[in-house]
Amino acid sequence: MSVLVKQAVAEIRRAIMDAAGVAVADGVFPECPLSDFVIEVPANKANGDYSSNAAMMWARDLHKSPREIASVITERLVLADTFADRCEVAGPGFLNFYLGETYGACIVEDILEKGADYGKSDYGKGAKINVEFVSANPTGPMHMGNARGGALGDCLAAVLEYAGYEVSSEFYINDAGNQIDKFGLSLDIRYRQHFLGEDAVELPEDSYHGEDIKMRAEEFAAVYGDSYLGKSEDERRKALVAFALPKNIEDMKTNMAKYRIVYDTWFHESVLHNDGELAETVNILKEKGLTYEKDGALWYRNSEVLGNKLREKGKSEDEIARLELKDEVLIRSNGNPTYFAADIAYHRNKFARGFDRAIDIWGADHHGHVARMKGALDAIGLDGDRLDIVLMQLVNLKKDGQNVKMSKRTGKAVTLTDLLEDIPIDAVRFFFNTREPGSPIDFDLDLAISQNSENPVYYCQYAHARICSIFSKLEEEGKKYEKSSLKDLLLLKEEEEKDLIALLSAFTDRITAAAKNYDPAKITKYAVEVATAFHKFYNACRVNTEDAALRNARLSLCLCVKTVLSNILTMFRITVPERM
């Protein structure tokens, strides 16, 4: 909360508690512990600026009806020296507080004073938090799901930073393991097909079929010719991977940069394999007796770990049995570690780097991996609850109102590269953050490409541009803006002005709510609300008046709106236009 809002709420809370104390002293209330209550902005502004459910929460504690408690409180309420003017009992027993006129003026002053810092808070207390997102396989092009993950992850990181966390963003590059072998195999087949003809070498079902693989193989052929045809399969595949993988990774970095995502860390999975961390991690599990060998593979006792965890939570044996928990392979019988083993080592590495928390953004299709990942962290002696997984629903691509099916096998998909070329990045970044992560998104290509768009990002940008024009127009007329005194700001008392100020005062709160829920969509919604409230205000209240005091007061309010919109757009790395 902004300092002022925090103060206003704290004052009200103290006044309520003091009144309850007096009631006890008067012998009206019995002496007993009282339940916690909330003070919040009511949905309907007719119910005051702030509302408390204290009387209802206390009904059971005091064995009295909520309305009776509420009236006892209001009779003893002392509101002098608070921002609140009066308090009314309403409905089933709400205590509704109405703030005095100076409050709004103070908010405006506060916003103008904080400027680009308005909205920031120390909610996160500087805790170090790692946000990992996209982490696409470097074996092929990125797709729409990665686009959503990118917009979500980058904006979530920004929100957390605004809320006072020390944030580090990260991309995990799966440049080792099974899929790299498959990558080498696929490249190899395309390479040989290039010289021997498509019919000469069969492309297995279980390989990457995409055009991108063909393209890389041909690039390789252009450089090395057929010189690798005679070499061993192993040597040829290694050379192909060594050639193609860095190019793919470079492409991902280019695309992310184009998408305005700049990672703090690009973490290579291969590091874990090469420096022994993976083996170390597996050894920890071994030493704890949580592994066994079967069929030549090394298994992790996942069912035991998760089963025990559930028992602690009081689940019955029946319930646990029904889950059919399974153990997991760490080291395959061919000696290669699984993705899961690498992932445990990776998260161990993250926490060893000093992060208090780690957030992973995963596609919802990975949800089955969540419990065992957290359990494994517990098992190696870290607290799995320090890892939060944000599951993101996938993107349904639409064209002409029809679903466009994406297939990894045939390699036919709309890639992130296509998307970034066709659609304004402002729109994409905003759009993918208009729904909460758990809600699926239909992405209509035609609509998005047609740019005239109903995309609300334009609505917010327009409001900002409009404010800029107001200032320049008035300046042309010789009515240059001058900072208002607190007294002049009291002139802002129209309904639309008060609504707008109240909304602007909620900014910091909205940021912390978005941070708490890991949901940047709360902020895009808020931005639209602010733009709407501004347009209403501008429609109802004339800014260009001859009354300089009123004019400057209204311009001050415009400046506040501009500040908030600009802060949001900047935070989300969306263009902040002065004209459109």
Next chain:
RNA sequence: CCGCCGGUAGCAUAGCCGGAUAAUGCAUCGGAUUCCGAUUCCGAAGAUCGGGGGUUCGAAUCCCUUCCGGCGGGCCA
């Protein structure tokens, strides 16, 4: 079969750690605008919150049950 996520107006969504008249955008219909820039604003209509039970002073929200949709249950990632 088991599990995870979702089901709210014609469409798309918010509200979900219990609270006041269920909110917003699009679409539909009607209206407004002597300040910047009509990419604006106002109003109307539109919802048995998937169905059924339960807990409670109070349920879209919590519990149980059931139906529908998406996803997962690999020595894939």
